[in-house]
Amino acid sequence: MQKVKPKKALGQHFLTDKSVAERIASTLDMYKGVPVLEVGPGMGVLTEYLIDGGHDVTVVEIDKESVDYLNENFPELKGRIVDGDFLQMDLSVLMGGRKFCVIGNYPYNISSQIFFKVLDYKDSIPCCSGMLQKEVAERLAAGPGSKVYGILSVLLQAWYDVEYLFTVDEHVFNPPPKVKSGVIRCTRNSVTSLGCDERLFKTVVKTSFGQRRKTLRNSLRGLLPPSVAVDEDPVWAMRPEQLGVDRFVELTKKIAAMRDGSMCR
Template structure:
């Protein structure tokens, strides 16, 4: 079968540099023996190295042409090439309710959604790595105080230690994207509970970053009872990008106390 034609609607930019593919596959070296789910393998440039490195690989690919290509060129993956939409899959069912790693050269147009999906399965996914748009990769790994520190930074760093590993130039893709790419690795930390109402934590993070120019005193008002008196705390004069994960947890507990209980 001829090579697959990249499809703009699917955000496909096929990696052509095998040295980089090998480096990305090597990000899972500490997890050999654990099942791996690769997202969007395309023509399998990364898949090949995952298999060479001895990983138990399953791939999910929404593009039918790519699925046909993979079936013809990777017979060892028979029965483990899933023609499906990663964002709609029940990952626990697909992977047999066992722990597994996620990796991929992620489509730029859905990369944030992919990481929100990983977050939903954080107790099954001890490591997630791969390549995505450099701007988004930097955002995931950003520290408090950074201009790119945001919603995904906080929500993911609550549960994962995130490393920005290296940058990939545009000229190693077909077709070349208009931006650089970045490779990251997320390793599950030891946190099992945040020590706050986790649903409210998520709401506070999204609400405050949705109004990131405002101080927390103003951006959080909509989550509090009308006319309530705020305790005298320095946090109200800060903006969300100044708060660490732990400070967001502390803020969640303050808001819970003001509201008189845990969010239902």
């Protein structure tokens, strides 16, 4: 079968450098024995090294042409090539309720959505690694004080230790993207509970960064009852990029208490 033609609509940039693919596959070396779900395998350049590394691999591919290519060239994946949209799948059903790792050369246009999806299954995914647009990879790994630190940085780092591993140049892809790529690894930390209302935590983080140039006093005003005034805590004069995960957790507890106190009056 002929090679698959990259499709712009799917954000496909096929990796052509096998040494890079091997390095990406090696990010899961410490998880031998844990099933692996690869997102968007394309023509299987990464898949090949995952299989050679002894991993139990399942792949999800939305491109029918790529699915046909994989079925023809990877007979060892028979029954484990899933044709469909990763973002729409119930991963617990797909992986049979087992813990599993996620890896991929992620399409640029949905890479952030993929990591939001991983967060939905954080108790089942001990590690998620792979390649995405360098700017997005840097954002996920950024700490407080960085200009690229944002919503997904906080939400992901609440549950995972995020490492930026290495940069990949444009010329090792077909077609070459207009930007560099970055490889990261997210390893599940020991946190089992944030100790606050997790739904409110997400709302506080998203609302804060939605108006990141404003102080928290102004950006979060809408989350508080009109009758409640903020206290003298200096956190209210800060901007979201100044707060780490722990500070956002404390802020969430504070807002919850202020809301509850208002309801009790």
